[in-house]
Amino acid sequence: MRYETSDEPIFQNHCQCSDCQKRSGTGHGSYLTFGQRADMAITGEVSTWRVASASGNEKIHTFCPTCGTPVFLISVAMPELIAVHAASLDDPEQFNPQMVTYTAHGHAWDKMDPALQTVERMPGR
Template identity: 35%
Template sequence: MALCHCLECQKRTGAPFGVAAFFAETAVAVDGVSSEYRRMGDSGHEIEFHFCPTCGSSVYWRPHFRPGLVAVALGAFADPAFPAPSKAVYTERRHPWVAVDLGSE
């Protein structure tokens, strides 16, 4: 589980950060139709986002800088008991009023 404060995640989610659960691609089964958006990440590698063509919600993405992994948007689980993120990235772009407890970090 990771929380991202990058400006692109802020724009993509309409929120001050995005949160994703990362899984091995072999452990994820995709079912149904999605629309796709691709962009270059800060790493110089492409990120392939899939979102619901009906409501526009981000559902999952493939960060090509992490081959073999699929990121699933935390909101797609609709489960308040889902584990909290243990890592935050792009913290220099965090909104100063956002406070997140990452446990051991």
């Protein structure tokens, strides 16, 4: 499967919530969030599963049905947004995080750039 957009991300973050830790198999997930899901071209097949987020809202996770790689997620509460996994980019070096979210769930062994802004939850929550 492929995705493509000419839009710039509106938010880039590392998330240390327990769901991201479990899904990634490490201390955090890394995402680029885009403001208009409708402007992203998505081709090919994806598989999905739904889960309650740390805020209690439902998230729809998508992954490649062939290899299982996580690709993007959508919050049911904010369906216009799409959060793309940074490691799924053709060029992951384009990921430029601005913030670490859900630091209340972070682990001492999961070191983040100390220059990044940190919040215990998701901004606006």
